[in-house]
Amino acid sequence: MNSSMLAVPLVLQIFIALFSSNPGVAANSKLFREYIGAEGKGVTFSDVPINQEVDFHFILSFAIDYTNSSSHPSSTNGDFRVYWDRENLSASHVSSIKTRHPNVKVAMSLGGDTINDKHVFFSPKTINSWVRNAFHSLTEISKQYHLDGIDIDYEHFHADPDTFAECIGQLLLFLKQNGVASFASIAPYNDDSVQPHYLALWRKYGHLIDYVNFQFYAYDNSTTISQFLQYFDEQNSNYRGGKVLVSFGTDGSGGLSPENGFFEACRRLKSDGKLHGIFVWSADDSKKDGFHYEKSSQTLLAK
Structure with a gap:
C-alpha cells in the first residue's frame, strides 16, 4: 500500500477496492443449465452428457403449490409438492449424480406453465401465509432431495406484481439465510402479463437472484x-447488473434455434464478454435426439 492510500479513511479504501475493477465489463461463464423431469418421458440424470469442464445445473421441474387432483387441481397457498418424475429423478438419483460429477448442482423450479393441462397460477391468500407455507414445504423438499438451489418459473398470476415481488423476494431471503438454497434464478419471458412481475421482483430483490434464465425461445421462431x-x-x-443466460428449446418452440444460428450468436456474445451461460428447455425433449445440442453448448462454454 502506498503512502497516499494511508491518508484515505478505511471505509473509503474499501469502497475504492470494491469498485476499482470496471463493473461495466461483463465476464463470460462456463455455466450450463438444463430443465428436467416435467414431461414424464423417463429421462434420467445419467442420460444427459456432462462435460467436466463446465458448471452444470440440473433444474428439476416442477415443485408446485397445487393439490394433486387429476380432475380439479387447486392452489394450496404455498404448500409445495413434487411434480417432477419422482421415479427416475429420486433423491437417491440426485445424490448419485452429484457424487459422480462434482461439477453438478441440482435445483428445483417452482410453478411452471400447467398442471394436468390447466394453468398454474401464482395465487397467494396473503403474503405472510404464502411465504410461511412455502418456506416450510420447500425446506422439506430441498432436504429430502439434497438440493442446492431454487428457480422461479411462475407464468400465470392471480396477484399484482408488488405482491409477487414480496412473496418471492421474502422466500428467497429466508431460503438463503437458512442455507436451504445457495443460489437462485428466475425464468421470465417477454410478455406483458409476465414481465412486470419479474421486473418488480428484480427492482426490490435483485441482489438475491444469481441468474436470469430468460426464455429466449418464447420469441418468434423466425x-x-x-x-x-x-x-x-x-x-x-x-x-441490469444480473447474469442473463441465453437459451433455446428442444421442444419445437420458437426463438433462435441451434440450427439457425444460436451458437453463432453465443460466439459473438462470448467475444464481447457477455456470455453468462446457456440453459436448455428441456432434457425430456432432447433425449430423442441424443442430446446433440447439449454437447455443443457445453463444448462452446468450456473452450
Whole structure:
C-alpha cells in the first residue's frame, strides 16, 4: 500500500477496492443449465452428457403449490409438492449424480406453465401465509432431495406484481439465510402479463437472484441472429447488473434455434464478454435426439 492510500479513511479504501475493477465489463461463464423431469418421458440424470469442464445445473421441474387432483387441481397457498418424475429423478438419483460429477448442482423450479393441462397460477391468500407455507414445504423438499438451489418459473398470476415481488423476494431471503438454497434464478419471458412481475421482483430483490434464465425461445421462431442479440441487449438492460443466460428449446418452440444460428450468436456474445451461460428447455425433449445440442453448448462454454 502506498503512502497516499494511508491518508484515505478505511471505509473509503474499501469502497475504492470494491469498485476499482470496471463493473461495466461483463465476464463470460462456463455455466450450463438444463430443465428436467416435467414431461414424464423417463429421462434420467445419467442420460444427459456432462462435460467436466463446465458448471452444470440440473433444474428439476416442477415443485408446485397445487393439490394433486387429476380432475380439479387447486392452489394450496404455498404448500409445495413434487411434480417432477419422482421415479427416475429420486433423491437417491440426485445424490448419485452429484457424487459422480462434482461439477453438478441440482435445483428445483417452482410453478411452471400447467398442471394436468390447466394453468398454474401464482395465487397467494396473503403474503405472510404464502411465504410461511412455502418456506416450510420447500425446506422439506430441498432436504429430502439434497438440493442446492431454487428457480422461479411462475407464468400465470392471480396477484399484482408488488405482491409477487414480496412473496418471492421474502422466500428467497429466508431460503438463503437458512442455507436451504445457495443460489437462485428466475425464468421470465417477454410478455406483458409476465414481465412486470419479474421486473418488480428484480427492482426490490435483485441482489438475491444469481441468474436470469430468460426464455429466449418464447420469441418468434423466425428470430434472426441480429434480432436475438438485440433481444439479449434489451433484457440485459431490463435486468441490469444480473447474469442473463441465453437459451433455446428442444421442444419445437420458437426463438433462435441451434440450427439457425444460436451458437453463432453465443460466439459473438462470448467475444464481447457477455456470455453468462446457456440453459436448455428441456432434457425430456432432447433425449430423442441424443442430446446433440447439449454437447455443443457445453463444448462452446468450456473452450
